[in-house]
Amino acid sequence: MSKSPYPPGGQLNPPEDCRRMRRIIAEDPDWCLAIVPFLSNICLQSIVRNFEGKPIFEELIPSQKDFVQERLSPSLPLRVTANLISDGIYWKRCCKQRWDLCDVSRYGHSWKRMFFERHLENIIELFIPDVTDPKTVVAMVPLCKNYVKRLDISQLLPPIKEPQKEDDEYGSDLASDNEYDGPSIDHFDFSILLDKLTSLEELHVVYQVKQCGMNFEWKMFEMTDRDCESFAKALKSCKTLKVLRLHESQIEDKKCRLLVKHLLDHPSLRELDFSHNLIGDRGARAVGKLLTSSKLEILNMCDNDIRDHGAKAIAQALSKNSTLLSLNLRLNQLRDEGGQAICKALLNNSTLLDLHLGGNQVMEPTAFALSKTLVQNNTLKSINLSCNSLGVVSKEFVYIVGEGVSSLLQCSLHSRKQTAG
Ligand SMILES: *[C@@H]1O[C@H](CO)[C@@H](O)[C@H](O)[C@H]1NC(C)=O
Ligand SMILES: *[C@@H]1O[C@H](CO)[C@@H](O)[C@H](O)[C@H]1NC(C)=O
Ligand SMILES: *[C@@H]1O[C@H](CO)[C@@H](O)[C@H](O)[C@H]1NC(C)=O
Ligand SMILES: *[C@@H]1O[C@H](CO)[C@@H](O)[C@H](O)[C@H]1NC(C)=O
Numbered sequence: 001m002s003k004s005p006y007p008p009g010g011q012l013n014p015p016e017d018c019r020r021m022r023r024i025i026a027e028d029p030d031w032c033l034a035i036v037p038f039l040s041n042i043c044l045q046s047i048v049r050n051f052e053g054k055p056i057f058e059e060l061i062p063s064q065k066d067f068v069q070e071r072l073s074p075s076l077p078l079r080v081t082a083n084l085i086s087d088g089i090y091w092k093r094c095c096k097q098r099w100d101l102c103d104v105s106r107y108g109h110s111w112k113r114m115f116f117e118r119h120l121e122n123i124i125e126l127f128i129p130d131v132t133d134p135k136t137v138v139a140m141v142p143l144c145k146n147y148v149k150r151l152d153i154s155q156l157l158p159p160i161k162e163p164q165k166e167d168d169e170y171g172s173d174l175a176s177d178n179e180y181d182g183p184s185i186d187h188f189d190f191s192i193l194l195d196k197l198t199s200l201e202e203l204h205v206v207y208q209v210k211q212c213g214m215n216f217e218w219k220m221f222e223m224t225d226r227d228c229e230s231f232a233k234a235l236k237s238c239k240t241l242k243v244l245r246l247h248e249s250q251i252e253d254k255k256c257r258l259l260v261k262h263l264l265d266h267p268s269l270r271e272l273d274f275s276h277n278l279i280g281d282r283g284a285r286a287v288g289k290l291l292t293s294s295k296l297e298i299l300n301m302c303d304n305d306i307r308d309h310g311a312k313a314i315a316q317a318l319s320k321n322s323t324l325l326s327l328n329l330r331l332n333q334l335r336d337e338g339g340q341a342i343c344k345a346l347l348n349n350s351t352l353l354d355l356h357l358g359g360n361q362v363m364e365p366t367a368f369a370l371s372k373t374l375v376q377n378n379t380l381k382s383i384n385l386s387c388n389s390l391g392v393v394s395k396e397f398v399y400i401v402g403e404g405v406s407s408l409l410q411c412s413l414h415s416r417k418q419t420a421g
């Protein structure tokens with residue numbers, strides 16, 4: 001086989017190609033001057049044509065692999081291609097054929113990773129409980145587990161509504177006397193999948209239905225108790241997970257505590273994002289416990305319902321040994337009691353670099369506590385106190401910050417309403 005296959009009928013003639021010298025012009029009017037293709041090219045084309053029945057790829061040299069990758073059909077079954085064809089032009093063609101927007105830099109510049117992550121996301125996002133066979137998801141595992149590092153699930157569908165259920169929506173016991181016990185699961189059950197995805201590092205999940213239109217119902221936008229139980233178990237089984245984002249899913253204290261319980265002593269979790277949920281003080285206490293028993297570095301509890309007691313629990317965890325680098329408590333209800341607790345905790349050996357206390361109704365006392373912390377000792381690099389009524393203190397505070405702390409890189413103090421004086 002020749003080492004330099006080139007396109008059939010192509011005009012690229014290597015100079016040493018002696019066949020160029022052929023100068024026979026026959027009297028046959030159909031005689032063609034085009035050069036006979038290399039036998040190796042014909043072989044490669046045959047490989048491409050028969051790939052599904054008889055895949056030959058490993059044995060080829062790199063240039064031949066490229067030749068094949070450029071010509072294989074993107075609609076070949078994945079069971080043939082998944083673990084055979086390496087990252088490269090073939091997977092790029094598969095991605096481009098399926099999606100208009102393909103930003104490969106989001107996938108570590110791996111087209112294969114992009115293909116399998118988005119393919120699996122698609123299957124999960126269109127999974128209908130009790131309709132889709134869970135086997136279709138599990139069957140994907142051996143094909144994709146080596147390439148899927150992150151899953152970004154932006155939709156989870158509820159079961160199809162039984163028509164007779166509409167009548168007993170208001171709790172008529174007689175109506176629910178029929179055989180039907182309701183759906184067996186409320187949304188896709190992650191516990192059938194997560195323990196098998198051995199490369200998964202990041203998981204983002206939102207329990208919501210996109211484009212529900214006139215079918216809108218609030219319950220399309222929440223994680224149920226049953227979901228939470230199976231999800232928590234699934235998390236525990238996924239030992240490689242580093243980043244968990246579970247937002248806008250109506251998670252309250254009970255679900256938060258269940259999730260945290262299964263995350264305690266997780267071997268690899270580094271970032272946790274429970275933003276835009278309904279977590280209150282009891283949930284925050286559980287999260288505080290998680291802080292002291294894990295190596296969490298980034299915690300985002302933005303837009304929840306944490307008050308002073310919850311803040312104190314988090315503060316206590318901070319003042320003990322914590323590995324936390326970034327804490328976001330924006331849009332909670334810490335008020336001064338909570339705000340002061342957090343600031344005082346930072347006096348004690350914290351590693352924290354970024355703190356966001358925006359929109360927490362904190363006022364002068366917190367600003368003073370923070371200024372004391374900053375003057376005494378800090379590793380803090382950025383503080384955001386926007387959307388609080390710091391009032392007249394802010395001027396003085398900025399002065400202290402300016403005088404005492406040179407390491408602070410960023411400080412945001414935009415007050416929504418400045419008290420006159
Ligand atoms: C804090 O962490 C350091 C190093 O990780 C460890 O040596 C020390 O014992 C810990 N202290 C407490 C109170 O947990
Ligand atoms: C800081 O640590 C000291 C001793 O380790 C302890 O007595 C004090 O209560 C801690 N302060 C806070 C706010 O946790
Ligand atoms: C601040 O913390 C650093 C490191 O934790 C320590 O070396 C330094 O002595 C502390 N300074 C004060 C004023 O406590
Ligand atoms: C502070 O937080 C608010 C809300 O997240 C944001 O809009 C603003 O840009 C932040 N300020 C800085 C300096 O980062």
Ligand SMILES: CC(=O)N[C@H]1CO[C@H](CO)[C@@H](O)[C@@H]1O
Pocket residue numbers: 347348349377
């Ligand atoms: C428990 C602990 O290590 N506490 C130390 C925290 O840091 C201050 C000084 O910043 C020390 O005095 C404490 O001993």
